[in-house]
Amino acid sequence: MIHKVVIANRGEIALRIIRACKELGIKTVAVHSDVDSEALHVKLADQSVCIGPAASADSYLNMKAIISAAEITDADAIHPGYGFLSENAEFAEICQNCGLTFIGPTAENMRLMGDKISARQTVTKAGVPILPGTTNAVTSAEEAVRIAEEIGCPVIIKATAGGGGRGMKIVHSLTSVPNAFAAARSEAKAGFGNPEVYIEKYCERPRHVEIQIMADKHGNVIHLGERDCSIQRRHQKLIEEAPCSVLTDELRKEMGDCAVAAAKAVNYSSVGTIEFLLDSDNKFYFMEMNTRIQVEHPVTEMVTGIDIVKEQILAAAGKPLRYTQADIKITGHAIECRINAEDPDKFTPCPGKIDGYHTPGGLGVRVDSAIYDQYKVLPYYDSLIAKLIVHAENREEAIRRMDRALEEYIIEGIKTTIPFHRKVMNNKDFIEGNIDTGFLERIKL
Amino acid sequence: MIHKVVIANRGEIALRIIRACKELGIKTVAVHSDVDSEALHVKLADQSVCIGPAASADSYLNMKAIISAAEITDADAIHPGYGFLSENAEFAEICQNCGLTFIGPTAENMRLMGDKISARQTVTKAGVPILPGTTNAVTSAEEAVRIAEEIGCPVIIKATAGGGGRGMKIVHSLTSVPNAFAAARSEAKAGFGNPEVYIEKYCERPRHVEIQIMADKHGNVIHLGERDCSIQRRHQKLIEEAPCSVLTDELRKEMGDCAVAAAKAVNYSSVGTIEFLLDSDNKFYFMEMNTRIQVEHPVTEMVTGIDIVKEQILAAAGKPLRYTQADIKITGHAIECRINAEDPDKFTPCPGKIDGYHTPGGLGVRVDSAIYDQYKVLPYYDSLIAKLIVHAENREEAIRRMDRALEEYIIEGIKTTIPFHRKVMNNKDFIEGNIDTGFLERIKL
């Protein structure tokens, strides 16, 4: 079993991991940049090590410093959280070479699934439907036009190394393909140092529906049902819920089986997420796999009652899953609102000192946050400061509960997106479940 | 349906009711004493009315003022919470006469079940086992001795009007009966203005196990399983959990059926609790019925997923229960710690200003509290300042989760019982489930 874990992350996810470790009786080491010495994960961990200056590249992305921190604290495992080094295959390898358990999938898993093109090839073999499009990088504008013609507009041009919206171009007519192609390539180059792009069918008004999977080192793979993450702004998820209100049990089983098949195809051995597009005809297409714990994992924990982070740690320690697919039951409805230190209208980041803090409470309300009164939200890092999660018997009650919890949540001194979330919770279309990834562009809140 | 509720209470239960009302779309009116104008229930309610000075007798127990508050705010219902007027039959009657829905049972229910002797007679008819003892008041020391001889020592002498330990005397030998009898009577007189006492068998090392029942005005009565409230200090509950670790499904059904029978015997039409003593041979005896929502109701909400306060309001509004007995499933294990503003060793009240407040978060953690940073805990009222509730897959995990949540919970400026609760969570006997109502007197923490 694992004895001491270095948490190579910060913020709420670092806290989430510390909590899981404490409940498992595992010691924790927080690593932090010099400006993060007052951060809650540093205060709550059993030990802490300062690994570098504010810039992530020199601290939270500094593999050497993190490994050294593990060495000087005699830790035997590293949990990368999400973001930072969580999907860095090289880091996973270095951990292995240093005799440290990397709490996540293997480097091979990451390489295979991290690159979109190889991922598409892999899952296709496993019989998972993908959007019609290229599986290889498109090199010339001419080729791009030919492919677009083949597939039929609208098409979307995406960076192979990409993610989070950058280097994506939607094209509605063949004539505009060449420009879009060039633009996508330069964005991809700038964003990911790799200009390669590929083209696929663009489907209108799709939902972003993802399946949470859980696997161990003994070949067991199960899924914990889906999350609907359609409420996005510029491809950034803002609100997630489970279950997805349009999914039938049959469709859930079908998508779940596909997700499990995809995971098995790469001998996956940790928790992960298979992201699908679900179109208006309930046809689904594989988008990508996230080989890490995700920000929105709590909604699945609420409806399944399973502590996903604990299972991830136990799986990394070589323990077999404690659940079979038959054990998984979806109960009630859960919603998560990502509360960012941003202007609620313009979404411009608003770091600063929190002066007045009070969290909501009561039945079915969960707060995952690393902030506290008088804490300074730093400009160097992500603007996510809290995740407010509610669980209720059905979607309607969950929305009402979220609205009253948002009303109770007091964060003074900085601007937050709480007012934005309250608008969504009171929006007729959202309440009726008329949502898709275009919701926020389309709806005037 | 009910449109606006006056909450005739304060503190966390007032907040609990406000939250339920908000989620049901019902308006709320907080009533408060002049010293409570900064209280959270006043801030969170839609309206508030100051009904009197600090002394409870002139404010929270002032029926006239509370009814007037309902009149001037055009409220159509009153929720009494627990304590204060919650079990006052006269108040329930006045509400009725004033055309206000009293959210609770009928005055008749309260009268019948409020008096211990009539309660024992009633449930006996319904076939519920009671401890061998008198059903009528014992008037003379001679009679007391005779009865004690009949039943066999040890016996316990209790005030008919009593509760919470006052006017209770345990007697182990016949010779000491007369003195104990006299003492119990004078305590009863002093405590409840009524010297009547009765005598029953005293069982050693019993658990306090209570069944939550839920009824409507259409004759439907179901139970939501049990709570083990054995961790008590001077008959005051400090820690409650559900389910009770020694209850088998058969025993649960048996006790549940008895509780339902008792409720049906009085045409009960709200939520309530039947308290039993469970002895070491798993024989159970009726103790009393609480005709109100209880402090510890959240542990039952966590394991059943049912919002008991909402159901109570809906039942009062004449709606039929939304559940049948078959719908009730117990999932996982829940524990509640009552956090009081008291010295953790001597349990002496420590009112004062809270200076530094941070609540625990994460999976399976619920906080029901009406305090906030810089809030002044007043000396006039109950010392309960927060209920920390956790839910996990099993008792062991729940204890670990509670311990880490207690560790995260920061309340500075006043003394609280958090350190006491941490000691219990780390106590071998508690962890192994070796608990009974004598636990705290017996165990050196």
Add this chain to the structure above:
Amino acid sequence: MDIKDIKALVKLIMDTDISEFEMETDEDRVFIKRGSQQEIIHVAAPVTAAPAPASPASQQIISDAPSANAETPLGDKQERVTSPIVGTFYIAPSPESDPYVRVGDVVDAGQTMCIVEAMKLMNEIESEYKCKIVEIVKANAEPVEFGDVLFIVEKI
């Protein structure tokens, strides 16, 4: 601690390199901070920390009344007459009849000034001393809370 003490205190501190000074007694609390930092809000924190902002609109209806006129400063010899109970304020025994008192009236001790109706009961509020009515704070038939100011009077 009166203004003179404070004055002395401030002067005292200004002559030193003290950057922060805080003092608390049963009656009062003083916090002085020199130099230009926005920490002063640090003291206000309690107020903001509480969910007061959460439901502001709703609060007005009933609650602000007392504080409101409690604040209005009084001339000397002036007194506030507050409501001993929750109910509805009536200045006259019935809609038709004359008001019990008008501004400028002098009332004797024991004389009825108004009625506060609670649970259909008409509670006559009597003056405790001889005084002159300076202001009738509540409008006729207005709901009043415990402690609400009904009249401002001048003792005679």
Add this chain to the structure above:
Amino acid sequence: MDIKDIKALVKLIMDTDISEFEMETDEDRVFIKRGSQQEIIHVAAPVTAAPAPASPASQQIISDAPSANAETPLGDKQERVTSPIVGTFYIAPSPESDPYVRVGDVVDAGQTMCIVEAMKLMNEIESEYKCKIVEIVKANAEPVEFGDVLFIVEKI
């Protein structure tokens, strides 16, 4: 405690190098802070608000080190040499051999002062300027964090 007492108290403190003074009795509480390093008070607020007290013991092991010697006052011309990386501090290339430097030694710019081992790599830490070793803060084979003070030196 009246203004005179405070005066006396302040005078008393001014004649010392006390930077903060706090006193609490049943009746009153006084807090005095000198100079303009607002950090201390800043830290104070979070510490109470945040779960710091929750796990205090554990924090010592690694974390208190830097702050500790960061605070020790320096003579003029004295400088702190801090660790540029996380690792293990070694004062000598091997257990057998002599230490790179001893207290009192004068080292030239570019001269190796110690080794910080990270991931089995021996990173030689060189002096940036000519200086005299005043203090060797870390013990041999002691773990060091980024920014930990290794030496206190005197520029020459």
